[in-house]
Amino acid sequence: MTALLTVSDLTMRFGGLVAVDQVALRMEERQIVSVIGPNGAGKTTIFNCLSGFYRPSGGSVNFKGQNIQGLPGHQIARLGMVRTFQHVRLFKEMTVLENLLVAQHFHLNTGFLSGLLKTPAFRRAEREGLALAHYWLEKVNLTEFANRTADNLAYGQQRRLEIARCMAARPSLLMLDEPAAGLNPNETHELNRLICDLRDNEGVSILLIEHDMKLVMDISDYIYVVNQGRPLAEGTPEQVRNNPDVIKAYLGET
Numbered sequence: 001m002t003a004l005l006t007v008s009d010l011t012m013r014f015g016g017l018v019a020v021d022q023v024a025l026r027m028e029e030r031q032i033v034s035v036i037g038p039n040g041a042g043k044t045t046i047f048n049c050l051s052g053f054y055r056p057s058g059g060s061v062n063f064k065g066q067n068i069q070g071l072p073g074h075q076i077a078r079l080g081m082v083r084t085f086q087h088v089r090l091f092k093e094m095t096v097l098e099n100l101l102v103a104q105h106f107h108l109n110t111g112f113l114s115g116l117l118k119t120p121a122f123r124r125a126e127r128e129g130l131a132l133a134h135y136w137l138e139k140v141n142l143t144e145f146a147n148r149t150a151d152n153l154a155y156g157q158q159r160r161l162e163i164a165r166c167m168a169a170r171p172s173l174l175m176l177d178e179p180a181a182g183l184n185p186n187e188t189h190e191l192n193r194l195i196c197d198l199r200d201n202e203g204v205s206i207l208l209i210e211h212d213m214k215l216v217m218d219i220s221d222y223i224y225v226v227n228q229g230r231p232l233a234e235g236t237p238e239q240v241r242n243n244p245d246v247i248k249a250y251l252g253e254t
């Protein structure tokens, strides 16, 4: 099977610190893959390298058959790899609906002139964009808040809006950085269902960084464990759960 994402020897140095040291990952289509590891293990740095926020010091990243290491973030997003952040990042003064419309800007294949003249192609693109925004609002249970500004949403709702906003950009790979952080058990349960729905019914692959081990073990098809920047273990949830090196890395931390 052709991989959706293949990462080899990924390395990121900050001065003398090697935050990510020769990490390898592989993802297929319609898979949930998690990257776990103790605090400071290098997980977010891996995300930053893959999504173009950092230029990796070494290694290669192949996404849908194309080498993307070193490309800027907006180009990587356009290719279909989008992400959320550890701390919610929304357009806080915009409404919930506007957040979802802005996310689609690079799919609205219309120029300045067609916008000015309101050509049929422009109106069709606008209609489709609106329909897609409403589709995702409903999926994440935010329809009734469509006209509320994003900063007036509860924290858990903001988290869901972030995921909806990513999905409105029509990605094939969604990267979620600690999506369960700060959520209550009900919200985490809903998140669990949403992520599985994205894989099963929307055909998206999800790369997940998460400290909530129950969530990770429940939904992951495959798990990579990193420790101090280096690969420590990988396998199915069952294999990782029973790996003595993984247990030691986590217990050592406490």
Ligand SMILES: Nc1ncnc2c1ncn2[C@@H]1O[C@H](COP(=O)(O)OP(=O)(O)OP(=O)(O)O)[C@@H](O)[C@H]1O
Residues within 6 Å of the ligand: 014, 017, 019, 037, 038, 039, 040, 041, 042, 043, 044, 045, 046
């Ligand atoms: N921009 C940066 N400049 C210098 N050092 C950095 C930078 N970003 C991360 N680091 C360092 O790289 C290491 C890995 O950090 P990273 O945030 O990737 O870990 P993490 O596994 O995501 O941790 P956590 O689970 O706590 O979020 C840490 O030692 C961190 O201090």
